[in-house]
Amino acid sequence: MTPAHPDPADPPITAAGPRNGGIGTEPAASPPSTATGTGTGTGTEPQVVALDVGGTHVKTAVLAADGTVLHSDSTDTGADRGPAAVLETVLDLARALVRDHGPAAVGIAVPGVVDEATGHCRFAANLGWRDVPVRAQAEAALGLPVAVGHDVRAGGIAEARLGAGRGARSLLFVPVGTGIAGALVLDGRALTGANGGAGEVGHLAVRPDGPSCPCGGSGCVETIASASAVARRYRLLAGLPPDQRVPAEQVLQRAQSGDALAAQVWDEAVAALADGLAATVTLFDPERIVIGGGLSRAGAALLDPLRKALAARLAFQTLPELTLARLGHRAGSLGAGLLALDLLADHGLLPTARGALLADQPGLTARATLPSGAAR
Numbered sequence: 001m002t003p004a005h006p007d008p009a010d011p012p013i014t015a016a017g018p019r020n021g022g023i024g025t026e027p028a029a030s031p032p033s034t035a036t037g038t039g040t041g042t043g044t045e046p047q048v049v050a051l052d053v054g055g056t057h058v059k060t061a062v063l064a065a066d067g068t069v070l071h072s073d074s075t076d077t078g079a080d081r082g083p084a085a086v087l088e089t090v091l092d093l094a095r096a097l098v099r100d101h102g103p104a105a106v107g108i109a110v111p112g113v114v115d116e117a118t119g120h121c122r123f124a125a126n127l128g129w130r131d132v133p134v135r136a137q138a139e140a141a142l143g144l145p146v147a148v149g150h151d152v153r154a155g156g157i158a159e160a161r162l163g164a165g166r167g168a169r170s171l172l173f174v175p176v177g178t179g180i181a182g183a184l185v186l187d188g189r190a191l192t193g194a195n196g197g198a199g200e201v202g203h204l205a206v207r208p209d210g211p212s213c214p215c216g217g218s219g220c221v222e223t224i225a226s227a228s229a230v231a232r233r234y235r236l237l238a239g240l241p242p243d244q245r246v247p248a249e250q251v252l253q254r255a256q257s258g259d260a261l262a263a264q265v266w267d268e269a270v271a272a273l274a275d276g277l278a279a280t281v282t283l284f285d286p287e288r289i290v291i292g293g294g295l296s297r298a299g300a301a302l303l304d305p306l307r308k309a310l311a312a313r314l315a316f317q318t319l320p321e322l323t324l325a326r327l328g329h330r331a332g333s334l335g336a337g338l339l340a341l342d343l344l345a346d347h348g349l350l351p352t353a354r355g356a357l358l359a360d361q362p363g364l365t366a367r368a369t370l371p372s373g374a375a376r
Contacts, residue, residue, distance in 0.1 A: 045064065045065040045066075045350070046065055046103065046104030046105070046344060046349070046350065047062055047063065047064055047065070047070065047101055047102070047103045047104065048062070048063050048065075048103050048104060048105050048106065048107060048337050048340035048341055048344070049061075049062055049094060049097040049098060049101060049103040049105075049106045049107070049337075049340070050062070050063060050106070050107045050108075050109075050333045050334065050335075050336035050337035050340060051090060051093060051094060051097075051106070051107070051108045051109070051333065051336060052109045052151060052154070052332030052333035052335075052336055053077065053086075053090055053108065053109065053110045053111070053127065053151070054077060054111065054126075054151070054332075055077060055079055055111070055126030055127060056076070056077055056079075057074045057075065057076060057077055058074070058075045058076075058077050058089065058090060058093055059072070059073075059074050059329065059330065059332060059333040060072065060073045060074070060075070060093055060097060060333060061073075061330070061333040061334060061336075061337055062097060062101045062103065062337075063334070063337035063338075063340075063341065065341065065350055067161075067162060067337075067338075067341075069334070070101070071097075071101065072330065072333070075089070075093060077089065077127070079126060079127055079128065082128060083127060083128035083129050083130075083132070086127050086128065086129070087129075087132060087134075087137065090108070090134075090138075091137065091138065091141045091142075094106055094108075094138060094141070094142055095141065095142065098142050098144065103144065103340075104144070104145075104344055104349065105144055105145045105146070105147065105340040105341070105343050105344050105349075106138060106142060106144055106145070106146045106147070106340055107146070107147045107148075107149070107154075107335075107336035107337050107338070107339040107340030107341075107343070108134055108135075108138060108146060108147070108148050108149075108336055109148075109149050109150065109151040109154035109155075109332045109333065109335055109336040109339075110124060110127070110129075110134060110148065110149075110150070110151060111124050111126060111127065111150070111151045111152075112124030112125065112126075112127070112129065112150075113196060113197075114148065114149065114150040114196055115196055116148060116149055116150065116153075116192055116196065118133075118135070119133065119134055119135020119136060119146065119147075119148040120132065120133050120134065120135075120148075121134050121148075122196075134146075134148050135147075135148045145340075145343055145344070145347075146340075146343075147336075147339035147340050147342065147343040148339075149190070149335065149336060149339045150183075150190075150192075150196065151332045151335075152173070152175060152181040152182070152183050152199070152332075153183040153185075153190035153192065153199065153335070154190075154331070154332050154334075154335025154336050154338075154339060155173060155175065155183065155292070155327070155331035155332045155334075155335050156171065156173030156182075156183025156184070156185045156190055156199075156290075156331075156335070157183075157185055157188065157189070157190050157335040157338050157339070158327055158330075158331045158332070158334035158335035158338060159171065159173050159185075159290050159292070159325055159326065159327055159331055160173070160185040160188055161188050161338060162327065162334060162338075163290070163325060163326040163327040163331065164288075164290045164323050164324065164325050164326045164327075165185065165288055165290055168286075168287040168288040168321070169186065169187055169287055170184075170185070170186050170187075170284070170285070170286045170287045170288070171184075171185040171186075171286055171287065171288050171289075171290060172184055172185075172199075172201075172277075172280060172281075172284065172286040172288070172289045172290070172320070173185065173290045173292060173325070174201055174277070174289060174290070174291050174292065174293075175291075175292040175293035175296075175325070176225065176226060176227070176273070176291060176292070176293040176294070176295040176296060177226065177227055177293035177294035177295060178226060178227060178228045178294070179202055179222045179226050179228070180201060180202030180221055180222035180225060180226050180273075180276075180293075181199070181200065181201065181202055182199035182200060182201030182202065182280070183199045184198060184199045184284055184286070201221060201276050201277070201280055202220060202221050202222035202226070202276070203215050203217060203220045203221070203222065204220065204221050204275075204276045204279055204280070205217050205218065205219050205220055206219060206220070206221055206224070206272050206275040206276055206279075207219030207223075207224060207272065210223055210224060211223040211224070211229070221272050221273060221275070221276035224268060224269055224272035225269040225270070225272040225273040225276070226295070227247070227248040227293075227294050227295045228248075229269065230248040230251050230265055230266065230269050230295075231245055231246055231247050231248050231251065233265045233268070233269075234246050234251045234254075234261065234262060234265045237261045237264070237265065238261055248294075248295060249297070249298075251265055251266060252266055252298055252301055256301070267305075270302070270305045270306050270309055271309055273306060273309075274306055274309035274310045274312075274313055275313065277289060277306075277310050278310055278313035278314060278317075281310070281314065281317050281319075281320060282314075282317055285317065285318065285320075286320050287320060287321065288320055288321045288322075288323065289320045289321070289322050289323070290323055290324070290325050291303065291306070291322065291323070291324055291325060292324070292325030292327075292328075292331065293325075296324050296325055299324065303322060303323075303324060306322065307319075307322045310322065
C-alpha cells in the first residue's frame with residue numbers, strides 16, 4: 001500500500017475573500033466537527049467508514065452517527081500501478097479502517113460514470129476503471145453494507161447537510177477546478193438522473209463555436225470557465241510558448257493589476273459560467289448555489305462578478321443565493337460517510353433520527369441493499 005499522509009483540518013473558507021494557495025487546486029478542508037480520538041465503534045450508536053477515491057489520493061474518514069469526524073487521512077492512490085492495484089488499495093484501506101474502528105457500514109465515493117443503483121463504476125479514466133463492481137467487491141471483502149456514490153454528488157450532499165448548503169432545501173453544488181462538475185441536491189439527496197448523468201453543468205454548451213471539449217462537444221462551460229481553460233486561453237492570447245504556463249491564479253492577479261488580456265480572459269470565464277448557471281437555474285430553480293473547487297479560492301473576485309452576471313441573465317427566475325463551499329477537499333469523504341449513514345437509516349439501523357444530518361425524503365437516490373446478515 002502506498003504511504004498515508006496526515007490530514008489536519010484547515011480554517012473554513014468564507015465568502016470574505018480568497019484564501020492562501022493556488023486557485024487551480026482544491027481548497028483545504030474544514031470539517032464541521034472533529035474529535036481527537038480515533039473511536040473503536042464500541043459506543044451505543046454506530047460509526048461509518050468513508051473513502052473518497054481520486055486519481056491522486058484516497059481520502060478516508062470515520063464518522064460518528066451525529067456526523068462527528070473521528071478520524072481522517074489521505075493515502076496515495078497509486079494509479080500508475082494499474083486499475084486492479086487501485087481497487088486493492090481501496091479495499092486494503094477499508095479493511096484497516098474496519099478493523100480499527102468497527103463500523104456498521106462503509107461509504108465509497110468514486111469519480112467517473114457511476115451507477116449508484118448497482119454500485120458499479122462504469123468508467124473512470126483517471127483510475128483506469130471500466131465496469132468495476134465496487135459495491136459487490138467491497139461487501140465481499142468487508143462483510144458490511146456498502147454504499148457507493150459519485151464523488152461530486154457525495155460532495156454536494158456533504159455541503160448540503162454539513163457545509164455551505166445547510167438550511168437550504170435545494171442546492172446546486174458546482175466545483176470549478178481543472179474541470180467543472182455539478183450536483184443537484186434536494187432535501188439532502190442528490191439527483192442522479194436516469195443514467196447517472198444529472199448535474200453536468202460543465203458540459204452545457206454555451207459557446208457552440210467555442211473550443212472543443214474532451215466530451216466530444218464544443219463550447220462547453222468547462223472549456224472556457226475552468227481553471228485549466230483560463231490558463232490555456234491566456235497563454236494563447238498572450239502568444240506565450242506552450243511550455244510557459246500562467247496558472248489561473250496568476251491570470252486573476254494580472255487582471256487585477258491592469259493586464260487587459262488577463263481581464264478579458266477572466267471576464268469570458270465568468271460570463272460562460274454565468275450562462276451555464278442561468279440555464280440550470282431556469283430548469284431546477286435551486287435555492288442556493290455553492291461554488292467549490294480550486295477556482296473558488298478567488299473568493300469575492302469570482303463570486304461578486306458571477307452574481308452580477310447571473311442576475312443579468314435571469315428574467316422571471318429568482319436569483320439564488322450564491323456562496324462559497326466550506327468543506328474543501330474533504331467534501332467527498334464526508335459525503336461518502338453520509339451515504340453510509342443513509343444506508344443504515346433507510347434500513348432502520350440507526351437508533352435515533354439525526355435531523356438535518358440525514359436526508360429528509362428517502363428514495364430520491366437509488367439505495368444499496370444490505371447483504372444478508374449485515375445488520376449489527
